[in-house]
Amino acid sequence: MHESSSLLHTAEVVHWAALITMAAVYSLRLRWLFNFKPGADKSAPGAPHRTDKKRGANYSLFNVAMPWSMESTRKGFAFYLTFVIFHLGVVAGISLAFLSTITPSLVGKPAFALICGSTLFLAFLVAIYRVFRRLFTPVMRLISTPDDYFSLFMLTVWFGLGVVTEAHLAGVRGFESVNILVAYLFLTSFFLIYVPFSKISHYLYYPFTRIWIGRALGHRGSYPIVRG
């Protein structure tokens, strides 16, 4: 069924082409970012006996995995969990798209289907919650742009379609149509082309922004944060 669909073949080709396009645009994005002058701090280190740029950068880069390190994640632990699930969903969705074209037999295996499908499902629920949060919280409405709404809507649909696609690939009855996979691949392709121009490109910048603020505050002596 899979090999027989020329539409599916087109979707796969488009999908890989989109990936290459995204990589090219991302390279240009990074070039653009690095064309700005670096922000140097010439002052002497603030607390060299305690910390430095390197420690600050490491701490900053990995504080995403240390919810206790920031008050915002410590106090908003439930929100932090939704953040983790949401981003695991992105990893699952991307893996599903690429593995379905490279090794379709793997993505149909029950264990893979269970892990990937349930991750996507949970991410879908979180995305719905986020849509409501963005639409109905005054603060979120105030700071949201069309790009914020669109990116979130698109991801919500993508997660939902990912769940259905995983069901299709796992051979669940009622989800036999290959068009499900085709739609998923086309949506992923659109996604790959769109993200470098949208807020979703934050994950490209993320390591740099975290390392830079970490180096800055590590140099001054305030990263890692000490509590007492």
Next chain:
Amino acid sequence: MSKPAKTHKIKMMEEQLAKKLNRQVVGSLVGCVHCGMCNDCCHYVLTHPDDPKMTPSYKADQVRKLFKANHDWTGSVFPWWVGADKVPLTDDDLDTLKDIAFGTCTNCRRCTINCPMGVDTATLNRIMRGLLTNVGVMPEGVRVVSKDQWELGNQMGVLKEDYIDTLEWMSEELEEELGHGGAAIPLDKTGAKVMYAINPREVKYDPRTIKEAALIFWAAGENWTMPSEGWDNTNFGLFSGDDGLGGACAKREYDKARELGVDKIVISECGHGYRSTRHEGVNWSGEAEPFPMESSVMTMLRYIKEGKLVVDPTKNNQRVTFHDSCNNARSCGFYEEPRELLRLVTTDFQEMVPNRAEGFCCTGGGGAMSMSEYTPRRLKSGEIKANQIRATGAEVVVTSCHNCVDGLGDVIKHYGLGCEVKQLVDLVANALVIDECAVMKNRPAGAPRPEPPVVPAAESDVAAARVAAVAQPLAGRRILVVDDEEDIRTFLVTVFEDAGAEVMEAADGDECIERAATFKPDLISLDLSMPGKSGVDAFVELRKTPGIQEIPVCVVTGHPEFRQVIYDRPVPAPEGYLNKPVDEGKLVSYVAHIIEIRDERAN
């Protein structure tokens, strides 16, 4: 409806923005995902739950929009898609931006350390302030203070002769108290090890801290000096976003230190002064770390550790807590030394929670004390700090920052916390065991303890007069006490009469004007908040009325937040300003000093 064309100012702001961009700044501009996680970290948000505009990302978005419209791919082609269509266009828009950048953020950086993306919102807000300042849009207080710092070299408009006079005054007092002639404050001493730079607030409102620092340097046997120029460690460039002013202020200090050939600059307890002199000034002025620089807290701690100072913590036995200046703790990693010092000089230290880099702003950061138009909002935002202080049960809030002293003073007063604010220099000076400090221990073997200077016989009358002057420093002076509260009037009258003054009272602004004209006092002690004609109105009338306009005025008020209101008036500023409750000794010496200066000028 077509959009109005961009004004010249907006175009200038766009040009300026391009110059301020570097990788880190651009990272913060493109990195925000509008997740809202920084929301609950801001003291303005927590105290204004119904106003979504207090959220940090909204504040940062003001400069982000400008950036996206001019520098970002998507924003340039489809501005509405990323919110870049809502850029400011008219001068009215700039007023709104001014209120956001100066009136809803103290640049405390608490949101910065709580952003999962590493977005430095406080830096973006400072950039917006800088863009506005560059086109002349800023609160009046910021304009006045910046002008003073550009023109007079310090942000409170202190004249050089007043500064030197204050140092001499403090030297005299210190030597009198010690009964020893060698403790005068050295001025422009070349080859000293330490150059001590202070906050002009110390000269203007709290010279006691200069005397305490002098006592500490003297007791530690330090080879130190204060400079006649470049003595202001504060830097309004940090608050206004004007890097040019920031660099100029820092350079004045560095140049003077170079001229004097000192080894080190010691910065008195001032959060933004420390950050600006020790870190940012180096970058603004383009100098690569010209000197070792440290906070006086570090200096005092080292003196104690090296045995140069010996302290007795039981002399400070009230319960104390510590407030971290945002600039010190979050932007300079300077938070353990004050705690270490505090534990050495006090007996009952209670930590405030949260603290260190996670502490909340005192409300006075970012130059907020100079922007009286935002005072009500600022005081409301102080509720967080008030609750923190209340929970410690402290009688004394200690802080290493003059701005925080004023900010906390306002919060304590506004929320009726009933505690006082002190700095570490106060506590260290109070805890000193002078006989065991370096200055005593290191005197040559067999040398006697320093004694009061020997007064030659021919000068004995002068000496006697001097003793009398010390006992009754206001003898022969006439003082008009203006206050609507009878018990406060009685207190002030008693203090001044005990100090030898002839005193007359007035209960409101009208009586003040009338009695000033008939009583012809040497000084008026003026309350600001009174029924009928307020102290502010009376002050302006005094200054404008021939015959009484020269009378020195010392404001004694329970509303420290009125400080800027009165300084904003288009008349000469009051000669003194004290907050209630006022210490008797401080009041008398302050008032005596104001009158002395008036006499010297008249002669």
